[in-house]
Amino acid sequence: MKHSEAISRVIELSGNSSLSFPDKANQLEAALSDCSIEDILEHLDYAGVIPECFEHDSTEEKLYAKYCDALLARALTELGLRAEMIAEHSGAADVRANADTYQLVGDAKAFRLSRTAKNQKDFKVGALNEWREGADYACLVAPFYQYPSTNSQIYSQAIQYNVTLLSYTHIVFMLRSQQVNQHSLMELWQIGQNLRTGQGISQRASSYWSAILRVVLKITGKLGADWESAVEAANVPLREQAREQIRYWEEEKKRLQALDQKSAVKQLIKALKIDTKIQVVRRTAGM
DSSP: OOHHHHHHHHHHHHTOTTSOHHHHHHHHHHHHHTSOHHHHHHHHHHTTBOOTTSOTTOHHHHHHHHHHHHHHHHHHHHTTOEEEEOSSOSSSOSEEEEOSSOEEEEEEOOBOTTOOOOOGGGTOHHHHHHTOTTOSEEEEEEOGGGSOSSBOHHHHHHHHHTEEEEEHHHHHHHHHHTOOOTTTTHHHHTHHHHHHHTTOSOOBHHHHHHHHHHHHHHHHTOOHHHHHHHHHHHHHHHHHHHHHHHHHHHHHHHHHHTSOHHHHHHHHHHHTTHHHHHHHHHHHHTO
């Protein structure tokens, strides 16, 4: 499965009523297992962006999130761990990985490009810590540009709970270096506890990402200039995806502008979920 086929595959599986959700997720993981490392790198370059055409809380949106989890599991495997996505998710980590001397849990995040507020609750750092189930380390991966850029509780929580925050760009950077292994990664998984005993618990984004970069450059044997080039390269697929999502909304504007009044009102009622809210009120009041 090429990265360009991922969205259509998610849509196809979402519409297959004969499969359970875990079965659909497992099929995505199987499709990624057949990919070459170059294919995986391309998937990672475009990962973490929920298409605007997916309705909120829809099967497509949830299945796309599992696709990102499966992608993280495959990436961790390429980095030298034995990793798998957990298809049946309920109060547990989405990815589990084993090394020779430690265990790791992980979570891959995906967001819409139209997302505005960067709420620390969206990252669930504390929850991931609680979902370790005996694992030594934990990591959370999201698009770099979706992390808060100044001060945020997610950084103090990451340090407090020793949950390593990474971006898909960091993962690609480490994979391309071909220098990283399960043992060298330990320093990255210990970044929180090392910061806690060094600079203390801080909410500053700049200090956290500087610490992450120091370790990433150390274990990859690369230079700061190499990282800057990688970040710039990551902007190319991002801008491509942005253009696609803008085109989607421009087409939606045209479609809505062409509606007659009755159809427009019907669309508005649906968008505001008025009937659903009425049902909730009735159910709450026992009516």
